[in-house]
Amino acid sequence: MSGDVPTGASRHYVLAAGGTGGHLIPAFALATELERRGHHVALVTDERGANIPGKPDFMPAHVLPAGRFGKNPLRWFGGIRAVLEGRKMALRLFESFQPSAVVGFGGYPALPAMLASTSAEIPTVVHEQNAVLGRVNRLMAGRVQAIATAYPDVEQMAEKHLAKIELVGNPVRPEVLALRDEDFPPFTEDGILRVLVTGGSQGASVLSDVVPDGLAMLQPALRQRLQVTQQCRPEDLDRVRERYRNHDIPAELGTYFEDMEARLADAHLFIGRAGASTIAELTAVGRPAILVPLPIATDDHQASNTREITKAGGARMIRQERFTPKELAKQIQALAQNPGSLANAAHAAWNCGRPDAAKKLADLVESFGGAEMMDVIRVGANNARGASQGVPAGQGAAFDAAGEAHK
Known part of the structure; x- marks a missing residue:
């Protein structure tokens, strides 16, 4: 893709990220670039992430249960239960939103959406901000189509996944x-x-x-x-x-x-x-x-x-x-x-800077988009609400029900 704003085709993308600034800042930068190109973007995160300052106004946020996995195995059962419930809700979101791809930015709140996207055979990309592959991204590395990295050398990356790596950098805020x-x-x-x-x-x-x-x-x-x-x-x-x-x-x-x-x-x-x-x-x-x-x-x-x-x-x-x-x-x-x-x-x-990180990540995400004919059909089906929030015509209620919070 050239990175130019498209003249007609519009796609839907879901970004899944943990609730900290380290995960969300690059997610927001990618969302801004995708929106600039004419696409619709939704965010899946936790309660903290849905309310963090800096979230673009055009991007609705959906809070899904994710669970936590500490050192005590006795608490894992509750975490697994929450992840599975979040996965079900993510699948309902995907049925209405019909994303061309899902992008995970790490953190446990991203896990349910990524499990849902891979099981639904939706193209999935992960972005690793650090020089060590995070635990959630490590877990999903074998299931995703691409692993975008911020550094040339990333630790904890299995050799069998090296072919999936795309060095893009770590997107930063436009004002920076x-x-x-x-x-x-x-x-x-x-x-x-x-x-x-x-x-x-x-x-x-x-x-x-x-x-x-x-x-x-x-x-x-x-x-x-x-x-x-x-x-x-x-x-x-x-x-x-x-x-x-x-x-x-x-x-x-x-x-x-x-x-x-x-x-x-x-x-x-x-x-x-x-x-x-x-x-x-x-x-x-x-x-x-x-x-x-x-x-x-x-x-x-x-x-x-x-x-x-x-x-x-x-x-x-x-x-x-x-x-x-x-x-x-x-x-x-x-x-x-x-x-x-x-x-x-x-x-x-x-x-050492990589100023084109957001553009390169958007190019990578777009490369896993839908066929051109599907793009045209989708653009024609969008109603007025869909044009502003990325919701397919007639499915707004299903879209709202898919998340616990819609910011």
């Missing part, structure tokens, strides 16, 4: 992607060094514990030029604010910043976790980073996420057990020892 062609902010020997610190949607206490004291240990010539923006947990705000005040370091703190894109655009250095969306945004914009992988991440996937950008020279990784104020100061000093070092690291990070 728009920053890709902007220059790295000027940084001179006597200019302000703007540092952005985040720990994911809820912040990270270890960053609150280490970063202020680490910045205070920088050589005076650099410490006196700092301007910090840091996202913190609500319970950490007061003590972090006091630390920066005691160190005489200007810092703006908050639990959430609505203009994070603008702050990323102004930043000379990022300090934070190594989630898939974080890495994708850093490489899309081209920002140097000091990354502290979450030690309890499944299969240590955050550490694996840092491999490409650190090898290229765009970031430095510090394991949390070694993340001390002294080590942080050492790494910052090495990165910011002269203006050229930061600029070079920014360019290295930028080179």
Whole structure:
């Protein structure tokens, strides 16, 4: 497919994703691209995902039971029961929505829809955001038609599935992607060094514990030029604010910043976790980073996420057990020892970016679409409601009944 907006054919796609930003941000980016091409898109997720900020208005969300599978096998029975019930509901959704393909983005809430699509012989694609194949995607790898990846090398990928891999990258929000062609902010020997610190949607206490004291240990010539923006947990705000005040370091703190894109655009250095969306945004914009992988991440996937950008020279990784104020100061000093070092690291990070990820993923998904004649029939059958929500004519009630929530 060329990626151009179609002149007549319209297809239906279902995106299934867990309820976290790491799963949903790329799903939303794909939905926006598919809608731009004239297709209709529906989302299957959990309650948290249906209400997460940033969901496109054109995409209805359906909450299906998914179940959880922890370490206690006694709780698996309830999880299996929930998955099977979610699968039944997904099949009813597919009967009315008639998707040309289903795309899974990982997370247990995606599992019922993917089990339903493969059993109904609907073309199915999974997208893996991390450098380690997630458990749900690992479970479904043998049943799907394609595995879209964000990195060239993905761990936990069985050799028999290698032929299914399509490297597309990890789609990012359009407002972040728009920053890709902007220059790295000027940084001179006597200019302000703007540092952005985040720990994911809820912040990270270890960053609150280490970063202020680490910045205070920088050589005076650099410490006196700092301007910090840091996202913190609500319970950490007061003590972090006091630390920066005691160190005489200007810092703006908050639990959430609505203009994070603008702050990323102004930043000379990022300090934070190594989630898939974080890495994708850093490489899309081209920002140097000091990354502290979450030690309890499944299969240590955050550490694996840092491999490409650190090898290229765009970031430095510090394991949390070694993340001390002294080590942080050492790494910052090495990165910011002269203006050229930061600029070079920014360019290295930028080179790791895959700005066409959403388009490439949409191309892959469209390649599993229906026959052209079926497209024409479907377009002709859509009524006014279907034109806005992707529901076949006369089947709105069935579509509504297929999900527990319709946002």
